Amino acid sequence: MYGSRGAGVRASVAVAGAALLLAGCFGGDGDGGDEGDRSGTDITQQPSDTDPFWVNPEGNAAAQVAAYEKAGKDEDAQLIRKIAEQPTGEWIGPENPEQEAKGYTEAAAKADRDAILVLYNIPHRDCGQYSGGGAADGDAYRAWIDGVAKGIGDRPATVILEPDAVLHVVDGCTPGEFHEERFDLLKGAIEKLGALKNTKVYLDAGNAGWGDPDKIFDPLKWAGVEQADGFAVNVSNFYTTEDSIGYGKQLSSKVGNQPFVIDTSRNGNGPWTEGDKDEQWCNPPGRALGEAPTTKTADPLVDAYLWVKRPGESDGECKGGPKAGEWWPEYALGLAKASE
Numbered sequence: 513m514y515g516s517r518g519a520g521v522r523a524s525v526a527v528a529g530a531a532l533l534l535a536g537c538f539g540g541d542g543d544g545g546d547e548g549d550r551s552g553t554d555i556t557q558q559p560s561d562t563d564p565f566w567v568n569p570e571g572n573a574a575a576q577v578a579a580y581e582k583a584g585k586d587e588d589a590q591l592i593r594k595i596a597e598q599p600t601g602e603w604i605g606p607e608n609p610e611q612e613a614k615g616y617t618e619a620a621a622k623a624d625r626d627a628i629l630v631l632y633n634i635p636h637r638d639c640g641q642y643s644g645g646g647a648a649d650g651d652a653y654r655a656w657i658d659g660v661a662k663g664i665g666d667r668p669a670t671v672i673l674e675p676d677a678v679l680h681v682v683d684g685c686t687p688g689e690f691h692e693e694r695f696d697l698l699k700g701a702i703e704k705l706g707a708l709k710n711t712k713v714y715l716d717a718g719n720a721g722w723g724d725p726d727k728i729f730d731p732l733k734w735a736g737v738e739q740a741d742g743f744a745v746n747v748s749n750f751y752t753t754e755d756s757i758g759y760g761k762q763l764s765s766k767v768g769n770q771p772f773v774i775d776t777s778r779n780g781n782g783p784w785t786e787g788d789k790d791e792q793w794c795n796p797p798g799r800a801l802g803e804a805p806t807t808k809t810a811d812p813l814v815d816a817y818l819w820v821k822r823p824g825e826s827d828g829e830c831k832g833g834p835k836a837g838e839w840w841p842e843y844a845l846g847l848a849k850a851s852e
Contacts, residue, residue, distance in 0.1 A: 553578040556597050557623055562806050565599035565670070565818070566620035566627050572839040573824055591848035592824075592841075599805050600777070601630040601672060601820040603837070606647065609656050613663025626668040630820060631660060634677045634697060639685040650693050657701045661708060668710040672773075672820050673701060673740070675716045675747045678731050679723055699736035706739060714773050714815075717743040720751040720759040721783060729766035741815075742771040748821040749775065750783040750799055757811050764813055774809075776802035777819035780851050794830040795843060800850035823847050 555569035555577075568574070573596035580589035602616045613629060620627035633656055637646030647653035680686040681694060698715065705713045715737045718728060723745075737743055743763070746756045753776055760772040780800030784792050803817045824844025826833040833840055 562808050566625035567599045594848045595823045600822045601628045603630045609659035610663040613660045617667035621667045628670050630672045634674045661704050666709045671713045672744050673715045679718045695734045702736040702740045712741040714742050714744040715740050719746045719749045720755040725762040738768050744773050746775045750779050752782045771813050771815045773816045775820040776817040777821045777823050794827045795833040
């Protein structure tokens with residue numbers, strides 16, 4: 513994601529993790545029971561009455577817990593469990609969308625939970641910045657969405673659709689010649705995924721520090737937000753839940769009172785306001801985990817607090833961090849410690 517407004521995100525899924533998913537290595541009792549990860553560490557699902565979303569027992573955080581336990585670093589292992597035992601977004605990669613979507617939703621369904629899937633493959637993605645890339649063209653993107661939809665099938669899924677895609681039209685980062693195509697692709701994705709029996713689709717709508725409701729509401733409508741289940745705010749960012757609710761409610765009033773979800777994964781201490789303004793979004797120090805994922809929120813317009821961004825994965829190669837989306841255990845520990 514881009515510049516001072518967004519945050520780097522995971523644009524692909526680890527091949528090993530996807531292979532394990534497809535092999536059907538996950539199981540669950542549907543009642544919040546323990547599930548072993550690939551290293552034998554028990555990872556617990558959250559109570560489904562407040563948090564119906566799936567905890568991936570094969571995630572990077574779970575593997576880090578196992579590594580710390582093996583090394584005798586029990587205190588660090590317990591800190592990382594704060595991340596490992598919360599549901600986070602599964603970012604579908606560009607190469608095998610059907611297999612990945614099927615693997616994640618099947619594993620979630622076996623645990624009687626909903627998978628959170630993040631789709632981030634729009635052509636001309638991120639304006640060539642840390643998370644640049646995306647599908648080669650419109651036809652490739654439509655085929656990719658078709659694969660995701662086929663992989664999900666009738667299984668429950670909550671989809672976060674294309675972080676930054678609409679905002680980069682509004683801020684002029686995406687060249688004007690691609691605007692019409694982008695709106696068409698987003699509308700098509702909402703239509704395709706929205707037709708699935710148990711899938712909810714939330715179109716990304718920026719955050720409280722990047723996005724003027726008066727400027728974004730028309731582009732969101734052109735992208736089909738009123739046909740979606742709602743929109744998502746604060747994806748991969750740090751604005752407080754209170755600020756995010758305020759921003760979301762302003763925007764909702766302009767798009768047919770649509771509900772919304774908030775990424776609370778790293779907003780416990782709010783945004784960082786020091787240093788280079790153009791880099792405040794990227795791996796800021798001193799941040800903390802936010803409210804745990806739940807459907808029990810502070811406002812009826814907020815469908816859920818979600819951890820769309822995976823805490824502990826880098827925003828990009830800044831402040832000593834690895835490439836966008838790569839696991840960074842030191843940063844994960846910092847988030848967990850700051851939320852004690």
